[in-house]
Amino acid sequence: MSRHAVVTGAASGIGLAIARRLLTDGWDVTLVDVRDGALAKAADILGHDHSTRVSAIVGDLADATFATEFVGNAWDIAPVDGLVNAAGIYPAIPFLDVDADAWNRVQAVNVVAPLLATQELARRAIATSTTPSVVNVASGAATRARPGTAHYSTSKAALVMLTKASAIELGPYGIRVNAVSPGFFAVDSEVNPVTAEYAELLSTTVLPGPAKTEYVADAVRFLLGEDARWVNGANVPVDGGSSAGTRSLPQHWDDRTHWQSGHFTTELSGIEQ
Numbered sequence: 400m401s402r403h404a405v406v407t408g409a410a411s412g413i414g415l416a417i418a419r420r421l422l423t424d425g426w427d428v429t430l431v432d433v434r435d436g437a438l439a440k441a442a443d444i445l446g447h448d449h450s451t452r453v454s455a456i457v458g459d460l461a462d463a464t465f466a467t468e469f470v471g472n473a474w475d476i477a478p479v480d481g482l483v484n485a486a487g488i489y490p491a492i493p494f495l496d497v498d499a500d501a502w503n504r505v506q507a508v509n510v511v512a513p514l515l516a517t518q519e520l521a522r523r524a525i526a527t528s529t530t531p532s533v534v535n536v537a538s539g540a541a542t543r544a545r546p547g548t549a550h551y552s553t554s555k556a557a558l559v560m561l562t563k564a565s566a567i568e569l570g571p572y573g574i575r576v577n578a579v580s581p582g583f584f585a586v587d588s589e590v591n592p593v594t595a596e597y598a599e600l601l602s603t604t605v606l607p608g609p610a611k612t613e614y615v616a617d618a619v620r621f622l623l624g625e626d627a628r629w630v631n632g633a634n635v636p637v638d639g640g641s642s643a644g645t646r647s648l649p650q651h652w653d654d655r656t657h658w659q660s661g662h663f664t665t666e667l668s669g670i671e672q
């Protein structure tokens with residue numbers, strides 16, 4: 400029997416890549432997004448290759464009622480085995496200009512909606528003795544502030560903690576909750592436009608090559624599936640290594656400090672380690 404996943408924010412970018420990957424893996428997928436036209440187009444494109452296994456639900460996840468009810472609507476199509484909370488907004492606003500409305504909307508979409516959706520999924524799973532799993536799409540911004548993202552970074556930090564807190568409470572029911580934290584991915588977003596200059600600056604990673612949204616989808620696929628049966632409450636960076644440290648500093652060694660015969664030798668101190 401095929402598995403059923405629900406992916407929010409699936410009309411474009413990372414959510415769309417995740418939906419495509421899961422379909423390729425044989426999951427039935429319900430796409431959720433606020434943008435009617437873009438969602439219909441995504442469902443059409445994915446459905447072209449995967450016929451009847453794609454469904455779509457339109458709605459605004461900033462609306463708490465919808466953020467709870469869409470899970471039930473998806474469950475009516477088929478019991479849900481996987482939920483991916485990928486919808487997110489990241490409007491750039493200088494710290495001094497962030498007002499309560501902007502703050503609350505970002506928290507509503509990025510954190511409150513995943514909370515409500517996960518609760519509803521868990522209620523249904525517990526009632527039917529099933530064990531779905533959840534993946535939240537957080538961000539490297541959860542742990543690294545940058546200008547214009549106080550509201551966004553805070554929402555993603557909260558989402559990482561929500562992942563851990565829900566994993567702790569739902570784990571005893573066999574329901575796993577994990578997160579991925581993407582680095583920067585150029586997605587040509589309509590709702591989250593990023594300037595070319597900003598994209599260029601952020602796109603430097605430790606690994607060579609362009610970051611592709613499929614790489615996030617691969618990690619999500621792993622976390623949702625059986626191979627991750629013992630992984631719970633994790634936050635997996637998918638960023639080419641950029642969160643491991645920084646490369647944007649000059650080298651601070653010179654030829655007085657070097658590797659020799661497998662030993663690290665510092666001529667300054669004369670101590671061989």
Ligand SMILES: NC(=O)c1ccc[n+]([C@@H]2O[C@H](COP(=O)([O-])OP(=O)(O)OC[C@H]3O[C@@H](n4cnc5c(N)ncnc54)[C@H](O)[C@@H]3O)[C@@H](O)[C@H]2O)c1
Nearest residue numbers: 408410411412413433459460461486487538581583584588
């Ligand atoms: N692109 C990146 O570099 C990057 C990095 C780290 C994290 N992320 C996260 O990845 C996720 C996907 O972002 P993306 O970069 O693919 O952007 P995107 O704009 O292409 O995708 C976001 C999708 O979410 C949908 N959405 C927005 N608000 C919604 C709402 N209220 N209700 C329902 N759907 C809504 C949008 O319509 C859109 O289709 C987000 O959670 C984002 O924070 C992205």
